[in-house]
Amino acid sequence: MHVYRSHTCAALRESDVGATVRLSGWVHRKRDHGGVLFVDLRDHYGLTQIVAKADSEALRILDGLRAESVVTIDGTVVERGPEATNANLATGAIEVVADAVTVQSSASELPMPVAGDQEYPEDIRLRYRFLDLRRDRIHRNIVLRSNVIASIRRRMIDQGFMEFQTPILTASSPEGARDYLVPSRVHPGKFYALPQAPQMFKQLLMVAGFDRYFQIAPCFRDEDARADRSPGEFYQLDFEMSFVTQDDVFAAIEPVLHGIFEEFAVNRTVTAAPFPRIAYRDAMLRYGSDKPDLRNPIEIVDVTEHFVGSGFGLFAKIVEGGGVVRAIPAPGAGAKSRKFFDEMNEWARAAGHAGLGYINIKDGVPGGPIAKNHGEEATTKLIAALGLGPNDGVFFAAGKELATAKLAGAARTRTGEELGLIEEGVFKFCWVVDFPMFEYDEDAKKVDFSHNPFSMPQGELNALETMDPLDILAYQYDIVCNGVELSSGAIRNHKPEIMYKAFEIAGYSQADVDTNFSGMINAFKFGAPPHGGSAPGIDRIVMLLAEEPNIREVVLFPMNQRAEDLMMQAPAPATPRQLRELSIRVVDGPKA
Numbered sequence: 001m002h003v004y005r006s007h008t009c010a011a012l013r014e015s016d017v018g019a020t021v022r023l024s025g026w027v028h029r030k031r032d033h034g035g036v037l038f039v040d041l042r043d044h045y046g047l048t049q050i051v052a053k054a055d056s057e058a059l060r061i062l063d064g065l066r067a068e069s070v071v072t073i074d075g076t077v078v079e080r081g082p083e084a085t086n087a088n089l090a091t092g093a094i095e096v097v098a099d100a101v102t103v104q105s106s107a108s109e110l111p112m113p114v115a116g117d118q119e120y121p122e123d124i125r126l127r128y129r130f131l132d133l134r135r136d137r138i139h140r141n142i143v144l145r146s147n148v149i150a151s152i153r154r155r156m157i158d159q160g161f162m163e164f165q166t167p168i169l170t171a172s173s174p175e176g177a178r179d180y181l182v183p184s185r186v187h188p189g190k191f192y193a194l195p196q197a198p199q200m201f202k203q204l205l206m207v208a209g210f211d212r213y214f215q216i217a218p219c220f221r222d223e224d225a226r227a228d229r230s231p232g233e234f235y236q237l238d239f240e241m242s243f244v245t246q247d248d249v250f251a252a253i254e255p256v257l258h259g260i261f262e263e264f265a266v267n268r269t270v271t272a273a274p275f276p277r278i279a280y281r282d283a284m285l286r287y288g289s290d291k292p293d294l295r296n297p298i299e300i301v302d303v304t305e306h307f308v309g310s311g312f313g314l315f316a317k318i319v320e321g322g323g324v325v326r327a328i329p330a331p332g333a334g335a336k337s338r339k340f341f342d343e344m345n346e347w348a349r350a351a352g353h354a355g356l357g358y359i360n361i362k363d364g365v366p367g368g369p370i371a372k373n374h375g376e377e378a379t380t381k382l383i384a385a386l387g388l389g390p391n392d393g394v395f396f397a398a399g400k401e402l403a404t405a406k407l408a409g410a411a412r413t414r415t416g417e418e419l420g421l422i423e424e425g426v427f428k429f430c431w432v433v434d435f436p437m438f439e440y441d442e443d444a445k446k447v448d449f450s451h452n453p454f455s456m457p458q459g460e461l462n463a464l465e466t467m468d469p470l471d472i473l474a475y476q477y478d479i480v481c482n483g484v485e486l487s488s489g490a491i492r493n494h495k496p497e498i499m500y501k502a503f504e505i506a507g508y509s510q511a512d513v514d515t516n517f518s519g520m521i522n523a524f525k526f527g528a529p530p531h532g533g534s535a536p537g538i539d540r541i542v543m544l545l546a547e548e549p550n551i552r553e554v555v556l557f558p559m560n561q562r563a564e565d566l567m568m569q570a571p572a573p574a575t576p577r578q579l580r581e582l583s584i585r586v587v588d589g590p591k592a
Contacts, residue, residue: 004072010046014093016077021096023048024072024104026134027065029115037062039098040115041073044139049086049095050075058098068107068114068134074100122552127566129557141554144264145542149216151263152237152538155256161212161239166201168194168218173516178222180232188583194220197535199454200520202240203492206531207523214239216538224561227550228484228540231563234551236487240533246475246491249532250274250431257479257486257536261427264545271429275479279434288326288409290435293483294428296416300408301327303396306382312373315357318398325398326408327386330415333393334361340418341368344395347414353407357396359383364390413483427481427544434458435476438469438505448506451476454520455490456532457502464501479536481544489534496524 004024012021025043032038035054039062040047050073052059058073065071075096086092111127112120114134125132132138153163172179172193179193195201197219205213217238225231237256241249254273261270276294283290286299304324307315315325333340341358348356359371361383371379386394395415397407416422437457439450447469455474457463463472475491493499499521503513513521542554552558559565579586 008045009041009043009048010090012048012077012091012094012096014079017079017094019077020074021077022072022074023050023096025070026114027062027067027069027071027107029067030062032063035059038095041071041096042134046090048091049080049089050098051078051095052098052101056098058101061101061103062098065103066107066109068110068131069103070105070107072102072104073098074102122560123566126552126558126560129567133556138553141542141546141548142556144546145538145554148260148264148542148545149538151260152216152256155259156214156237156239159212159252159256161214162210163215164205164210164213165215166195166198166205166217170195170201171519173200180220180222183582183584185581196221197236198238200517202238202533203454203494203520203531204523206240206242206492207494207526207528211242212239213241213533217535222563225559225563228543230539230551230555231559231561235538236535237538238533238535240531242529242531244491244530244532246433246477246532249489249491249534250477253479253534253536257429257481257541260541261481261545265427268425268427270427275429275431277431277433280432280436281434283432284405284409285326288405288407288412289483290432290478291480291483291485292430292432293413293416293422294430295423295426295482296412297421297423298329298331298412298416300405300412301329301386303327303382303385306378306385307374307398310373310378311375312357312370315370315396315398323399324401324404325396326404327382328356328395328397328408328411328415329386329388330358330393330395330419331389331421332391332419333415334363334389334391336360336393341393341395344411344414344418348397348407348411351407351410353397353403354399356407356411357398358393359396360393361388361390370396429479429481432478432480433476434473435478436470437472437474437476437502440470446507449502452488452490453502453506454492454499456493457498460495461498461501464498464505469505475532477534479534484540484544486540487534487536489532491530491532494524494528494530496521499524 001022006022009023009025023041025041028040028042028047030037030039037052037059039050041050052062073096075098077094078097080093080095112124112131114131133142169182169192173196177196179196182192182194184190184192198215198217202213215238217236218233219236220233223231241252254275258270258273280290283292285302288300302324304319307319307325310316319325341360345356357370359366359368366379366383388394395411397404397411435451438447441448451474455476458473458475477489478485479487493502500510500513539551539554543551546554548554
């Protein structure tokens with residue numbers, strides 16, 4: 001028999017009754033039943049109930065151990081009997097009567113229990129993450145993550161993609177988020193940067209003639225944490241393809257994503273390929289977001305024309321000044337009290353907006369300040385245009401177009417949640433396409449890239465030379481699932497003359513491009529194929545599949561919101577010797 005175990009803690013069944021076995025694991029729970037001790041023994045695979053009988057040496061040893069001590073049990077498998085069977089446990093039809101116990105490691109008093117579903121403060125969970133990872137929900141999440149990555153690899157390889165590893169120590173990029181810098185010992189005063197993404201390297205792989213690349217790529221960005229983004233580092237399915245159009249990229253990744261979600265969805269439905277495509281401008285109009293949650297049936301409607309010369313003076317003035325009015329239907333909300341509508345208005349104000357107007361319809365009679373002032377005939381036309389029923393409601397957002405779209409989008413989400421309209425048990429995918437190539441930066445008072453500066457503009461060089469920059473669209477696209485952006489991607493700009501012109505519009509000289517992107521622009525001068533790709537986020541995929549609200553629940557050793565690793569005490573000061581070796585002197589940071 002093996003020195004530690006003959007079976008795992010999930011393996012034994014009724015067919016093993018009578019067998020002599022050896023199990024090793026952690027003491028999960030203990031229950032004393034009048035001199036007979038029951039212990040749930042846990043390992044990576046599952047649980048087995050151990051019985052230590054009265055006056056036995058096994059009971060004496062186990063009774064003296066704290067939970068989470070590690071033991072090896074020698075014993076005999078017995079049947080529990082119908083009245084004692086645990087149908088919720090894979091090993092629930094049997095138990096092991098302990099004949100001998102070997103203590104492999106005694107646990108100290110726990111800072112947090114592993115058994116049970118209690119929630120504990122984040123700082124305790126992260127400081128003792130190795131204990132947190134023993135908890136069933138978190139353990140299952142990490143196992144799910146491993147299985148998802150393994151499935152992704154198989155699916156990509158089956159499609160002819162080859163896995164390559166791109167550098168971790170690289171050059172800083174002037175675009176995107178803040179870099180993590182790594183000082184060079186052999187080049188005093190110079191720094192490497194950790195890659196924000198393998199963007200340039202994967203494009204160079206296409207230039208080098210590798211047709212289909214993928215990588216489960218670590219990415220590093222000095223960004224603040226939020227629910228769907230880890231501070232510091234994250235992983236993505238990075239891939240790139242040569243001699244492809246946008247449609248080819250979609251056709252390659254859709255079966256992978258659909259297959260992954262279908263494989264791990266567990267009684268949830270998944271959008272069939274091909275995924276719906278929504279133009280960016282339509283997404284902002286109909287959903288108030290470039291990452292629309294299609295589980296919500298509400299669609300925003302532009303009703304600006306209805307308020308030209310309206311008796312509702314506030315909206316009429318906004319429209320006269322070039323603003324817009326957007327309607328957010330609220331099906332069935334007419335049955336709600338006025339308090340519901342007032343609370344929605346207060347919610348909008350608390351979020352920094354001017355507020356939400358509304359009309360509530362009860363038994364076919366419209367009410368509220370807008371209905372009262374807009375005029376009976378005009379209100380009737382508005383309600384008919386929106387297709388509202390006799391007991392529906394509608395909210396209104398008004399102002400400058402972008403701010404109004406964002407408020408309408410947030411109101412759409414909140415209305416859907418408050419009215420219970422969000423469809424459950426589904427993963428709804430879509431592509432958001434046709435992003436604008438450029439946008440106007442109000443702070444810098446200049447035109448800048450709105451998305452990825454290395455994307456191919458639709459219309460290529462001719463568009464850059466003849467069109468208003470703010471009207472140029474790019475071959476850029478996002479994959480969205482249930483309102484979560486999983487990926488950004490693009491067909492790349494592989495022609496030097498187009499790259500120089502695009503950067504010129506954004507205020508960069510040819511010398512700037514040659515300096516900041518020398519590796520890529522030089523490579524393109526020696527023959528580059530048309531190419532494109534994307535990079536779905538692994539962490540976000542697993543977060544959705546695990547139905548977790550926060551990405552930290554699916555990451556092995558996450559940092560806290562201040563980008564601190566509480567368990568390993570990082571970041572930490574460097575020693576004077578280390579600083580001397582790196583030719584670095586630490587200065588005081590900027591004052592708050």
